[in-house]
Amino acid sequence: MFEYFLLQVLNGLVTGLIYALIAAGLTIIFSVLKIVNFGHGALYMLGGYAGYYAIQLLGVPPIPAVFVAMALTFVVGVIFERVMLTPLYSQKVDRKDEYAIIVTFALFMVLENAAIVAFGPFNKRPPSFAEGAVHIGLLTVTYDRLVAAGFAALLLIGLSLFMQRTSVGQALDAVSQSRDAAAIIGIDAKRMFAVAFGLGAALAGGAGALIAPIFSLSPTMGDLPSVQAYVIVVLGGMGSVPGSIIGGILLGIVEGLGVGFYPDANRALAYSNAFGALLLIITLLVRPTGLFGRAHLRME
Amino acid sequence: MRPIKRSHVLAGGAGLLAGAVVPRTFALAAEPIVLGWVGPLSPPGSYAAGQEMKWAAQLAIDEVNAKGGVLGRPLKVLYEDTKGTPDQGTAAMQLLATQKVAAVFGEFHSSVALAESQVAHKYGIPFLGTDVWTDKLTAQGFPEFFRVCPSNSLIYTMVGKWATAAGFKNAAIMQEATDYGQGAVQVLSDIFKQHDIKTNVITVELSQQEVTPEILRLMNTSPRPDIFMAIVSGASAYNIVREACNSNFAPTAQTALYNGGGPALEKELWENDGKCAVNLICENVALPKTKLNSIAKRFVATFQKQFKRPPTGTAMESYDCVGVLSAAIAQAKSTDHKAIISAMERLKYTGSRGTYAFSTSHEPAWAFHQFMTAPVMLIQYDKLNQSPDDAPILYPRDWATVDYLFAKPTA
Numbered sequence: 003m004f005e006y007f008l009l010q011v012l013n014g015l016v017t018g019l020i021y022a023l024i025a026a027g028l029t030i031i032f033s034v035l036k037i038v039n040f041g042h043g044a045l046y047m048l049g050g051y052a053g054y055y056a057i058q059l060l061g062v063p064p065i066p067a068v069f070v071a072m073a074l075t076f077v078v079g080v081i082f083e084r085v086m087l088t089p090l091y092s093q094k095v096d097r098k099d100e101y102a103i104i105v106t107f108a109l110f111m112v113l114e115n116a117a118i119v120a121f122g123p124f125n126k127r128p129p130s131f132a133e134g135a136v137h138i139g140l141l142t143v144t145y146d147r148l149v150a151a152g153f154a155a156l157l158l159i160g161l162s163l164f165m166q167r168t169s170v171g172q173a174l175d176a177v178s179q180s181r182d183a184a185a186i187i188g189i190d191a192k193r194m195f196a197v198a199f200g201l202g203a204a205l206a207g208g209a210g211a212l213i214a215p216i217f218s219l220s221p222t223m224g225d226l227p228s229v230q231a232y233v234i235v236v237l238g239g240m241g242s243v244p245g246s247i248i249g250g251i252l253l254g255i256v257e258g259l260g261v262g263f264y265p266d267a268n269r270a271l272a273y274s275n276a277f278g279a280l281l282l283i284i285t286l287l288v289r290p291t292g293l294f295g296r297a298h299l300r301m302e
Numbered sequence: 303m304r305p306i307k308r309s310h311v312l313a314g315g316a317g318l319l320a321g322a323v324v325p326r327t328f329a330l331a332a333e334p335i336v337l338g339w340v341g342p343l344s345p346p347g348s349y350a351a352g353q354e355m356k357w358a359a360q361l362a363i364d365e366v367n368a369k370g371g372v373l374g375r376p377l378k379v380l381y382e383d384t385k386g387t388p389d390q391g392t393a394a395m396q397l398l399a400t401q402k403v404a405a406v407f408g409e410f411h412s413s414v415a416l417a418e419s420q421v422a423h424k425y426g427i428p429f430l431g432t433d434v435w436t437d438k439l440t441a442q443g444f445p446e447f448f449r450v451c452p453s454n455s456l457i458y459t460m461v462g463k464w465a466t467a468a469g470f471k472n473a474a475i476m477q478e479a480t481d482y483g484q485g486a487v488q489v490l491s492d493i494f495k496q497h498d499i500k501t502n503v504i505t506v507e508l509s510q511q512e513v514t515p516e517i518l519r520l521m522n523t524s525p526r527p528d529i530f531m532a533i534v535s536g537a538s539a540y541n542i543v544r545e546a547c548n549s550n551f552a553p554t555a556q557t558a559l560y561n562g563g564g565p566a567l568e569k570e571l572w573e574n575d576g577k578c579a580v581n582l583i584c585e586n587v588a589l590p591k592t593k594l595n596s597i598a599k600r601f602v603a604t605f606q607k608q609f610k611r612p613p614t615g616t617a618m619e620s621y622d623c624v625g626v627l628s629a630a631i632a633q634a635k636s637t638d639h640k641a642i643i644s645a646m647e648r649l650k651y652t653g654s655r656g657t658y659a660f661s662t663s664h665e666p667a668w669a670f671h672q673f674m675t676a677p678v679m680l681i682q683y684d685k686l687n688q689s690p691d692d693a694p695i696l697y698p699r700d701w702a703t704v705d706y707l708f709a710k711p712t713a
Contacts, residue, residue, distance in 0.1 A: 006522050013514050115344060123350035125537045127574045135548055140521070144548045217511045218540055218574050222345040226509050261515035271516040272479060272505040 009141045010262040011255055016143065016151040018254020020213055023154040024227050025234035025246040026161055027205030033178040033241035034198035035087070037102035041109030042206050043228025048113055049075045049207025050214040050223060051121050054128045064131045064215070068153065071211035072204040079203025082109060083196045091192060110228075117221035126219040150212040157208060158247050165243060174198055178241060230278065237282050239295025248293060256281045334378035335371070335637055337363075337627060338398035338406035340391060340418055341432070346509070347386015348536050351410045351564065351616055355432055356381060357609055358617035359408070361601075362624035372628045373635065384409065388417035395421035395429075404637035405430065405630075407623040410535075410616070412436035412481040422446045428630075428642045430623050433564075433587075433616045436481040437489075437668035445671075446639075448646055448660050450619050450626060452676035453668050454485040457585055461562070462493030464680055464697040465529065468707040470558070472500045474520050474527035476513075476542060478534045478563070479505050486533050486562060502527065508536040517549045527557055535563030540574035547578030555710050558583060567614045572687045581711045583682045583696065588615035589655060590679060590701050591691040598654035612689060615655070615677075622653035647671075682708055 024046055031039045039045075053071035056062040062070055086105045095101045132145035165171035176184040177194040184191055210224070217223065234253055238245025260277030264270035285293060339359055342352035359379060367376045380401055382394035391414035398406055399421065405428040409415040415434040422429035423444040431439060431449040435457065440449055465473065473494060477483040487503055494501045502523070504516060520527060530552040532542045539561050546552045552559035559582050565571065566584035575582075589598065601621055605613040613621075627642075629651040634641035651658045655677055661669045679701050681693040694704040 006518070009518050009522075010515055013518065017512055017514075118344060118349060123353045124568065124570045125350070125540055125574050126570070127540075135550075141518075142549050218537070220537055221349075222509075223511075225345070226511060257512070258515040262519050267519065268503050269505055270519070271476075271510065271513065272507055274510070274512070274515070 005139060006262070007259075009139075010258040012138075012141055012143070014255035014258030015251060016147050016254070017258065018251035019151040019154040019158070020209055020250075021227070021230055021234055021254050022247045022250025023157055023209040023212070024206055025231040025238070025250045026158060026243055027202035027209070028228075028231045028235050029202075029238070029241060029243050029246040030174070030198050030205070031202035032235060033243070034174055035083075035090070035102075035195050037087070037090070037099075037106065038232070039109075039199075039202065040103060040106040040228075041082075041113065042106075042202070042231060043224025043226075044110040044113035044117075045075050045079065045203045045206040045224070046210040046213075046227055047117060047219075047221060047224040048078065049204075049210030050219045051117065051126075051210075052207060053211030053214055054126055054219055057128050064129055065149070065153070067128070068208055068211040072208040075207025075210075076200040076204035078207075080196050080200040082203075083199035087195065087199065088192075091195065110224075114221050114224070121219075121221060123221070128214050128219070130215045144216075146215045150216060153212055154209065157205065161205070161243065162247075170194075170197060174201075226275075229275070233278050233282050236292055237285055239289075239292030242292070242294040245292060245294030253278050253281065332371070332375040334376045335373070335631060336401060336403050337377060337379050337624075338395075338401065338403040338427075339379050339381045339408040340384050340394050340398070340406060340414075341381075341408040341410055342386035342414075343381075343383035344385050347384065347414070348410055349386075350537065350568070350570075351433070351535075352383070352386075354614065354617050355408060355410065355620040358601075358605065358613060358620040359624055361604060361608065362621045366624060366628050372631050373637075377624070377628065384411075384414050384418070386411045386414060388414050391415070391418045392421055394418070395427075399425040399427060403427065404639070405627050405642055407627060408432050408620070409434050412439065412485070415439055416442075416481060419444055419447045426639045428627075428639055428646065430627060430646075432619050432623050434482075436485040438481060438485065439668075440670050440672045441667035443664060443667065443670050445643055448626075448671040448673075450622055450655075450658065450673050450676065451587055451616075452678045453672055454482065454489050455666070455668055456672075456674075456676060457562075457587075457678050458486045458489035459493065460678060460697060461560075461585060461680065462490050464707065465490075465499065466493065466497045467697075468558075470499060470529045472502075472525055472527050473529045473531060474502045474504065474523075475531045475533060476504045476506050476516070478508050478536065480508065480535075482535060482563065483533050490531070490533075506534065506538075506542075508534070508538060510538055511541055513542050513545050514549065517545050517551050521549060521551050529558040529560060531560040531562065533562040535565065537565055537570075537574075539563065539565040540571065543571075543575045543582060544578050547575070553581035553711050555712075558708055558710070560584065564614065564616060567616075567690045569611055569689075577686055580683055580686055581709060583680060583708060584690075585678055586615055586681050586690050587655075587676065587678050588618055588690070589677045590695055590703075593701075595652070595654070595656075597652065601654045612691075614690075618654045622655055622658065625653045626651050626658050684709060 049071040052074040053067040056067040056070040089095045131149035135142045135144045173189045181191045234249040238249030257274045261270045384391040395418040407430040412434045433451045435454045477487040561584045630645040634645035660671045661674045680697040683693045
């Protein structure tokens with residue numbers, strides 16, 4: 003029984019690291035821009051296809067293709083922020099929260115439907131990062147999952163270091179805490195908004211490219227992960243990058259254990275998202291700001 | 303006598319020329335016969351299947367029109383995207399009802415077709431289901447609803463007989479949470495119960511991506527299932543096949559792997575699952591390659607040339623829907639709904655999947671307006687990148703191309 007428990011925990015950890023990567027991008031956008039990016043799942047999908055075509059058309063090896071995907075989604079993110087989100091920073095828009103919801107939701111709709119036309123309706127799958135699997139007792143983990151989880155962990159560590167040790171990261175943190183205070187010390191908040199949205203988009207795109215050999219590519223591949231990302235962001239505490247990392251890993255493990263141990267085996271898999279929701283509810287009852295959340299954040 | 307002027311000669315020549323092309327010109331100039339099409343072309347529906355159905359339908363429409371149309375009138379199709387949701391299907395059918403369509407065809411999702419059939423019944427519009435398998439559709443007994451594809455009972459009774467004959471004793475079935483999935487598993491479970499085959503049913507949402515925890519659970523049950531059946535019609539079936547394979551669960555010497563619902567027939571199976579799909583068993587709603595008639599061969603070649611991919615049985619069903627409706631309208635000599643329904647009940651039409659005739663029996667209930675001899679067979683891939691047409695046929699035995707009931711992987 004203990005070995006089976008361990009199997010589910012290990013598998014959940016691998017899945018959770020990828021969840022965390024998606025959620026970290028969403029968190030950065032939220033913490034700096036104070037908006038919920040409803041287009042995050044579509045950027046994740048776009049990254050997956052970018053990686054695929056980098057491999058198929060340009061001959062880029064699978065792992066460098068993840069960086070190509072991140073670069074492309076970073077650019078898309080920055081362009082979107084510059085074109086569509088700048089009205090948020092002026093007095094042109096009265097209802098800023100609603101405006102942000104509508105434009106990011108539009109990003110999702112446009113990208114998803116454009117993907118059906120541009121990439122076709124049929125599922126695609128890039129080549130594996132590495133063929134084969136590692137066997138640990140009863141557990142078999144494919145190298146694809148290990149590479150994706152390991153790469154996700156490295157990116158998350160890199161992100162944490164970037165946020166803590168670089169001037170741009172500290173500027174992002176400063177803007178996330180107070181735009182006015184950041185402006186007083188000479189930080190260009192508008193530039194940071196573009197960086198934050200681009201960085202968030204790049205993390206989503208990287209996650210999409212990492213997950214592609216595991217779950218395949220389809221124009222709708224971002225629908226479910228984006229919902230899970232919202233759960234993680236609230237679970238970890240809105241605006242907290244470490245919170246989203248811990249939240250993602252926790253969600254992956256809880257979903258795995260839920261499916262593995264729920265008494266009604268026939269319904270366990272269908273309830274996998276419900277286990278995450280239950281975790282969220284319990285966490286919010288105990289800690290209304292989430293695991294590492296700050297006080298309520300709103301658009302300034 | 304007035305002299306013949308040059309202008310008169312020209313006018314006469316023009317008249318003769320016009321007379322020579324009257325039938326075709328008339329057909330093109332006449333008011334078109336409007337048909338409605340319903341199916342998923344965008345999320346959350348299975349838009350890949352919908353797109354393939356639409357391609358095949360339009361190809362058939364173009365062919366009919368190139369031959370002068372029906373009753374001297376061209377055919378025109380109004381395509382309505384139902385997004386795979388019953389509410390959109392209802393809205394689409396309501397819209398088509400206002401467009402005075404002669405008949406409606408299409409649909410891939412049973413639950414959506416159930417909603418659409420209610421509207422078709424309300425307005426008395428003939429509705430020919432393309433690839434909707436739930437028994438409930440024809441069991442409703444609506445005079446307007448006909449079906450060219452096999453029903454769940456036709457398919458899964460055969461699958462159940464095969465599984466029993468093959469000697470399986472312990473089945474794990476992953477069913478999609480839809481009318482199709484639950485209906486199919488109901489048929490299978492009843493047969494398995496009669497033959498003392500232990501059945502463990504797992505419900506999965508079509509959007510589910512991560513299935514590894516469930517695979518781990520199944521691998522740790524005792525006794526381990528000797529067949530794992532994924533009754534999943536969406537593209538998530540590719541993940542299930544790959545995860546089952548990567549986890550060393552199935553297809554293995556201990557556990558056979560089956561996919562129901564269609565994704566295993568698409569060429570994307572190989573891009574998504576690669577060697578994991580070797581030894582995969584699935585049903586195919588087409589005729590064996592050796593039994594394809596000239597219509598099927600021509601359709602396959604045209605489809606392949608035009609869309610750069612081989613058509614599946616679903617595409618053939620869609621192609622034949624246009625032929626069935628054209629023949630029914632021609633036989634009825636009218637676009638009146640009741641006349642078309644009456645003609646369809648008496649119809650014998652040879653398409654790419656055999657000669658269509660619709661039962662008028664209500665015994666069993668699902669037989670009403672069902673194409674009872676709809677082809678269906680079980681195949682098992684034995685080579686990488688194999689076409690469904692080239693895969694060994696396991697069942698029914700009179701179509702089988704191999705002497706075994708299923709092949710166990712050797713490694």
